[in-house]
Amino acid sequence: MADKQQKTGRLLRGILVVSLALNLLVVGVVAGAFIKGGGPSGPHRIDLTVGPLTRAMDGERRDAVRDALRDSGAFQRRDRAEIREDMQVLLATLRADVFDEAAFRDALARQRARLRSGQDAVLDAITSQIEDMDVEERAEFxxxxxxxxxRAPESRRQSN
Structure with a gap:
């Protein structure tokens, strides 16, 4: 009975970790699309916790944030490839007969480090723009x- 509970606990933990990894993957893709610019309908917006901040910025400042992110080295193509590779490692460790906790933790740690680096770059870029505003600009912002x-972002309003 206790053995079955341990297996169920491990399975649930594994599912939660895979869910976290998929969320990190989505963050990477969204950030990459934001930096790249988007498709025919215009630039994609980052819809993370900083989404409202970037949408509230005027066009020049939003462009400056995008440029700063591009120049920062965060959200590079290799990051997306590495995210996919780490996802394969996570999936392989979950499917293996013997769970390799160290490989699993290492892959998640790499994902977390990439996400943290990207979040730091976004925070720095946005803060720099706000810091550059005068009192009146900050009030308008x-x-x-x-x-x-x-209000909900435009994309969510259109789908309702």
Missing amino acids: ADRLEAQAR
């Missing part, structure tokens, strides 16, 4: 940010 917080 705050008004736009407040408006962003009150």
Whole structure:
């Protein structure tokens, strides 16, 4: 009975970890699409916790954030390839007859480090733009940010 509970606990932990890894993958793809620019309908927006901040910025400042992210080295093509490779490692460790905890943890640690690096780059780029604003610009920015917080992003409004 206790053996069955341990297996169930491991399975649930594995599922949660895979879910986390998939979320990290999505973050990488979204950030990459934001930096790359997007398709025919225009640039994709980052819809992370910083999404309202970037949408509330005027076009020049939003462009400066995008450029800073591009220049930062975060969200490179190799990162997406490495994310896919780590996902394969995670899946292989979950499917193996013997669970390799060290390989599993290492792959997740690499994913977390990539995500943290990207988040730090985004934070630095946005903070730099806000720091460069004068009092009046920050007040206008705050008004736009407040408006962003009150409504759903355009893509969600269209699908309703």
